[in-house]
Amino acid sequence: MSIIRNKDTIIRYHNCKSLSDSLTALDYAFKYSDPERLVGESINIASNLQLSGINNRIHQFDLPDRASTLVVSVGKASEKMLVGFINKMKDRIKKSILIIPIGYSIEKINFELLDNTIVIQSSHPIPNVQSTLAARKVVKELQNSKSIQLIVFLISGGSSSLMVSPIEGINLTNKKIINKMLITSGANIEEINIVRKHLSQIKGGKILRRIPPSTPVIALILSDVVGDHLDTIGSGLTSSDRSTFKDALSILNNYITLNSKSESIRKAKVVLESGVRSQIPETMKPKEFSSRQVTNIIIGNNSNFCRLIQECFKKWGYFTNYMGSNYGISMNDFIKVASGIINTKHEPKTCIILGGEVTNTLSGRKMGIGGRNQEAICQLLQIIRNNDLHDFSVICIGTDGIDGNSPSAGGFIAPRTIELLKSKKLDVNYFIKSNNSNVLLTKLRSRIDTGYTGANFNDVYLFVKNK
Known part of the structure; x- marks a missing residue:
């Protein structure tokens, strides 16, 4: 049974070998990186307790x-x-x-x-x-x-x-506001967590x-x-923790400039400044x-998940290139990388795999329905809508099954995605500006639905050519 709830519908409608192979490879990776399985495999009980990791x-x-x-x-x-x-x-x-x-x-x-x-x-x-x-x-x-x-x-x-x-000096409401502001600011997860650590007990x-x-x-x-x-x-x-109160304060100052009058931010800065003066214990x-x-x-981790995908494609005779799991970059930088991959001439049966977590800034934009993976797909659509893809597909998916505030795990581009986009005369930029990537991909029958997967290994990006 596939973890991708709409897999049969996707395959039936899009009829694209590179896409169906990609979905099957994702199923394989989810199966063999199931958290229950990984915990069980890490434990060995003999005369003592033996544990092993990656x-x-x-x-x-x-x-x-x-x-x-x-x-x-x-x-x-x-x-x-x-x-x-x-x-x-x-x-x-x-x-x-x-x-x-x-x-x-x-x-x-x-x-x-x-x-x-x-x-x-x-x-x-x-x-x-x-x-x-x-x-x-x-x-x-x-x-x-x-x-x-x-x-x-x-x-x-x-x-x-x-x-x-919450640390003394701020409350739950303050933390909620600070978290939401950081998540939509373009700060990466390491920066967000540095602030979280220093506002926590x-x-x-x-x-x-x-x-x-x-x-x-x-x-x-x-x-x-x-x-x-x-x-x-x-x-x-x-x-143990490498970061300091000074780091956390710097991150707030870098990302929350437009909202500096927020009472929650003011309280957070008071706490962090006290920490900088060594009046509060460090992490x-x-x-x-x-x-x-x-x-x-x-x-x-993401690397092992991606290597399971690679293993699957190798079995099917594809040339595979796993480019690493270090793509914790901005949306603009990711689109440049992805566009370069798509516009490069590839041999038939080629699979390119990337992993990471792209950061996206939502400040000043209407909050619609979508997530970073679906937005990446929409931004790529904007660039390659006139390309002749043949049997080429692109997938961006979150392994936890929930992309942003949408019900989907991610989305994809296949030849019929572009055909639908043209026949329906849809304005991709309109959906991007309103942050409605999920709405657009629903119209294009190009969203991936898994529901909660019960796993979380960051995001995966696949570029697959069959013919």
Whole structure:
């Protein structure tokens, strides 16, 4: 069964081999990078507990006794990660806390598992009151963990807004406003999370201060950020932090110039300025971190997801070029890269794969329905609408299944996309200006719908020529 809900409809209508192969390769990558599977494969129980990640290094720990492990699973992949962990360590878990976005299915957490699992449905990408309740519950359990032999965090993308504990001087409403302004400002995720960490009581490793230093802490992590930086994933919940209050203040000053009169921004700057003057404790730095028994292990990332796609196309005889997962660039820069790929003459059966997270600025524009992946497709359409694509297709997709505020994961361009655009005489620029990329791609039958995938490995960009 395909994770792409409208796959059959897409294939039937567009009748394009490069497109159908791309969708099948995506299915393959989703199957073999399923978070439940990745967690299960990372755990080996012998005479001790052995854990491994994407670098294949084996970490060894004392095997905890029955009912002596506390598990905190937070993020867009939290349900599947927790199920994978329970399947391997069920009898050794005393309590687990599952923090999941509102609207995500919790069908795999059955009634038997609910006996010792607390489920909190929180909010993403803008936090809500449930986000603060989730943080308070986790902190309470950590502070009462003296009888616990092992604490395990299962962390995936989305954690930053799902678990929120505002620093003294700002409140939840302030954080919501600041988050929304940063998300629409063009700031990248690393910059956004630097601000989040310094306006939080738990991010940037601060949550570790709530745990007895002698208690072993393990974090199994799915990376959704360019570069796989531990201090950026989930705002560095269990990591030491490179950034400073000065960095956070600089980011606010760089991106929030037009909204500088906002009361929330004013309060944030007061807090950050206090931090710069060392009146507020910094995030956890490497020296303090090294005094604790914390092990962070990345078990999945965008690179591995892209290589699964590459593996699939190689089996089918395609020439493949995986260009890396470091495309954390602006929309304008991405369009230049993508246009260059499309306008290059390629041999038949060629597949080019990129990964990353393109940043887009929405300031001053009407908020419609869409997301960065669908907007990228629309901007490319504007450029190549007169190209003769033959059997060539382009896909931009978010692996979490939700692109922006739309119901779609992303979109694509295939020959019939351009045919429809011309026959319907649609003005692409109108939809871009109104931020309605999803509306345009719906009219062009060129959107990809998966619903929530229960995974999150950032975005993937495919350029495939069959003939």
